[in-house]
Amino acid sequence: MLKSFGGLTQQMFEKPFKNMLFSVYNFAEEEFYIHKLRSFGYDCDIDDLEYMTIDKNGANDSEVGLFKNYIEDEIQNGKPIVGILLYKGKNGSVPVVVKPKNVDITSILKG
Numbered sequence: 001m002l003k004s005f006g007g008l009t010q011q012m013f014e015k016p017f018k019n020m021l022f023s024v025y026n027f028a029e030e031e032f033y034i035h036k037l038r039s040f041g042y043d044c045d046i047d048d049l050e051y052m053t054i055d056k057n058g059a060n061d062s063e064v065g066l067f068k069n070y071i072e073d074e075i076q077n078g079k080p081i082v083g084i085l086l087y088k089g090k091n092g093s094v095p096v097v098v099k100p101k102n103v104d105i106t107s108i109l110k111g
Helices: 007-014 022-030 033-039 061-075 105-111
Strands: 049-053 083-089 093-100
Touching: 007 061, 007 083, 007 105, 022 033, 022 049, 022 093, 049 083, 061 083, 061 093, 061 105
Parallel strands: none
Antiparallel strands: 049 093, 083 093
Protein backbone atom coordinates (compact mmCIF):
# COMPACT_ATOMS: atom_id res chain seq x y z
CA MET A 1 0.00 0.00 0.00
CA LEU A 2 1.28 3.45 -0.90
CA LYS A 3 2.06 6.03 1.78
CA SER A 4 -0.53 8.81 1.86
CA PHE A 5 1.47 11.93 2.78
CA GLY A 6 -1.72 13.58 4.02
CA GLY A 7 -3.62 12.87 0.81
CA LEU A 8 -0.92 13.99 -1.66
CA THR A 9 -0.56 10.50 -3.14
CA GLN A 10 -4.31 9.97 -3.50
CA GLN A 11 -4.71 13.15 -5.55
CA MET A 12 -2.48 11.68 -8.26
CA PHE A 13 -5.09 8.96 -8.85
CA GLU A 14 -8.21 11.10 -8.42
CA LYS A 15 -7.47 14.39 -10.17
CA PRO A 16 -7.44 14.57 -13.97
CA PHE A 17 -4.25 15.24 -15.88
CA LYS A 18 -4.24 18.19 -18.28
CA ASN A 19 -2.53 18.75 -21.62
CA MET A 20 0.97 20.11 -21.08
CA LEU A 21 1.38 23.89 -20.87
CA PHE A 22 4.42 25.59 -22.37
CA SER A 23 5.41 27.11 -19.01
CA VAL A 24 5.24 23.75 -17.22
CA TYR A 25 7.16 22.10 -20.07
CA ASN A 26 9.92 24.72 -19.79
CA PHE A 27 10.09 24.15 -16.03
CA ALA A 28 10.32 20.37 -16.60
CA GLU A 29 13.24 20.98 -18.98
CA GLU A 30 14.99 23.20 -16.44
CA GLU A 31 14.60 20.49 -13.80
CA PHE A 32 16.11 17.89 -16.23
CA TYR A 33 12.94 15.76 -16.09
CA ILE A 34 12.62 15.88 -19.91
CA HIS A 35 16.22 14.76 -20.38
CA LYS A 36 15.83 11.86 -17.93
CA LEU A 37 12.55 10.76 -19.48
CA ARG A 38 14.02 10.88 -22.98
CA SER A 39 16.95 8.71 -21.78
CA PHE A 40 14.35 6.08 -20.77
CA GLY A 41 13.08 6.00 -24.38
CA TYR A 42 9.93 8.12 -24.04
CA ASP A 43 8.76 10.74 -26.53
CA CYS A 44 9.08 14.09 -24.81
CA ASP A 45 7.54 16.66 -27.11
CA ILE A 46 5.08 18.99 -25.41
CA ASP A 47 2.16 17.11 -27.02
CA ASP A 48 3.39 13.81 -25.54
CA LEU A 49 3.21 14.92 -21.90
CA GLU A 50 0.57 15.92 -19.39
CA TYR A 51 0.55 17.40 -15.91
CA MET A 52 -1.49 18.15 -12.79
CA THR A 53 -0.92 20.38 -9.79
CA ILE A 54 -1.47 18.95 -6.35
CA ASP A 55 -3.05 20.76 -3.41
CA LYS A 56 -0.57 20.60 -0.53
CA ASN A 57 -3.37 20.14 2.03
CA GLY A 58 -1.34 22.04 4.64
CA ALA A 59 1.88 20.06 4.06
CA ASN A 60 5.04 22.10 4.51
CA ASP A 61 7.89 22.19 1.98
CA SER A 62 9.84 19.55 3.89
CA GLU A 63 6.91 17.12 3.78
CA VAL A 64 6.39 17.82 0.07
CA GLY A 65 10.10 17.10 -0.48
CA LEU A 66 9.71 13.75 1.29
CA PHE A 67 6.69 13.00 -0.91
CA LYS A 68 8.76 13.76 -4.06
CA ASN A 69 11.56 11.49 -2.82
CA TYR A 70 9.09 8.71 -2.03
CA ILE A 71 7.42 8.78 -5.47
CA GLU A 72 10.55 9.25 -7.58
CA ASP A 73 13.23 7.40 -5.62
CA GLU A 74 11.54 4.79 -3.44
CA ILE A 75 8.66 3.76 -5.72
CA GLN A 76 10.39 4.28 -9.09
CA ASN A 77 13.94 3.49 -7.96
CA GLY A 78 15.37 6.83 -9.06
CA LYS A 79 14.07 6.46 -12.63
CA PRO A 80 11.06 8.80 -12.54
CA ILE A 81 8.64 8.25 -15.37
CA VAL A 82 6.04 9.98 -13.22
CA GLY A 83 7.92 13.06 -12.04
CA ILE A 84 7.13 15.37 -9.15
CA LEU A 85 8.40 18.86 -9.93
CA LEU A 86 8.49 21.40 -7.11
CA TYR A 87 7.74 24.85 -8.44
CA LYS A 88 8.88 27.51 -5.98
CA GLY A 89 6.01 29.95 -5.49
CA LYS A 90 5.52 32.86 -3.11
CA ASN A 91 3.63 30.59 -0.69
CA GLY A 92 6.15 27.73 -0.82
CA SER A 93 6.62 24.81 -3.18
CA VAL A 94 3.81 23.77 -5.50
CA PRO A 95 3.96 20.06 -6.44
CA VAL A 96 3.40 19.45 -10.16
CA VAL A 97 3.03 15.86 -11.39
CA VAL A 98 4.30 15.28 -14.95
CA LYS A 99 4.07 12.10 -17.01
CA PRO A 100 3.88 10.85 -20.59
CA LYS A 101 0.30 10.72 -21.90
CA ASN A 102 0.63 7.06 -22.87
CA VAL A 103 1.61 6.02 -19.32
CA ASP A 104 -1.05 4.85 -16.88
CA ILE A 105 -0.06 6.26 -13.49
CA THR A 106 -1.51 3.21 -11.75
CA SER A 107 0.81 0.82 -13.58
CA ILE A 108 3.86 2.86 -12.54
CA LEU A 109 3.00 3.65 -8.94
CA LYS A 110 0.98 0.61 -7.89
CA GLY A 111 2.65 -1.80 -10.33
